[in-house]
Structure formats: structure tokens, C-alpha cells
Amino acid sequence: MNVLKRPIITEKFAALNEVGxxxxxxxxxANKVEIRKTIEKMYGVTVVKVATMRTLGKTKTKYTKSGAVSGRTSLIKKAIVTLKEGEVIDFYSGI
Known part of the structure; x- marks a missing residue:
């Protein structure tokens, strides 16, 4: 099981990057211990705190010739990781 899927890069979370x-x-x-170990191993940083949240999928409707088709997007789990003071993760170094 791959614990991390992708980093979330939005304006809201980019503001949190300034705080660490x-x-x-x-x-x-995935649980908090697995998330902590994976991030410390992958990025070489010290994790102080891990907060997790589950967001329910949204209901989506698409209108087609044969009528409306409804469905839901999948549930996702997010983790907000607080690093030790002075440490950073650079997502753009490989670009």
C-alpha cells in the first residue's frame, strides 16, 4: 500500500507552507504513524504533528441526451503535517 498519493498544492495550503x-x-x-514514517523517509525531515481528515465525495450530475446521470466522487483522506522548526519540503525541486 502506497501511503502518500500526492501533495495538495492550493492557495489555502500554500499559505500553511509558510508556517511549516x-x-x-x-x-x-493509512494511520498517523504510517504517514509520519513515510514522510520522514521520503523527504528527510522531522515530523512534529500529523492531523488527518476524511472528506466525503460530492454529488455530481451530468445532463445527457438520455437524461440526467447522477453519481458521487470518491472519498479522500487528507493529512496536514507539521514539521520541525526551520525544516521545509520543496515540491518544485524536481521540475
Whole structure:
């Protein structure tokens, strides 16, 4: 099971990056200990705190010739990771 799916890079979470907090989309069965170990191993930083949240999928409707088709997007789990003072994660170094 791959714990980390992708980093979440939005305006809201970019503002948290200045404070030392980073957001990731994680596997929905991952726990805080697994998330902490994976981030410390992958990025070489010290994690102080991990906060997780589950967001329910949104209801979506598409109108087609044969009528309306309704469905839901999938549930995702987010993790907000607080790093030790002075440490940063650079997402753009490989670009």
C-alpha cells in the first residue's frame, strides 16, 4: 500500500507552507504513524504533528441526451503535517 498519493498544492495550503505545515492526499486506510514514517523517509525531515481528515465525495450530475446521470466522487483522506522548526519540503525541486 502506497501511503502518500500526492501533495495538495492550493492557495489555502500554500499559505500553511509558510508556517511549516504541508498537506498530502493519503491512502484512506493509512494511520498517523504510517504517514509520519513515510514522510520522514521520503523527504528527510522531522515530523512534529500529523492531523488527518476524511472528506466525503460530492454529488455530481451530468445532463445527457438520455437524461440526467447522477453519481458521487470518491472519498479522500487528507493529512496536514507539521514539521520541525526551520525544516521545509520543496515540491518544485524536481521540475
Amino acid at each position: 505545515k504541508y498537506a498530502f492526499e493519503v491512502h484512506r486506510n
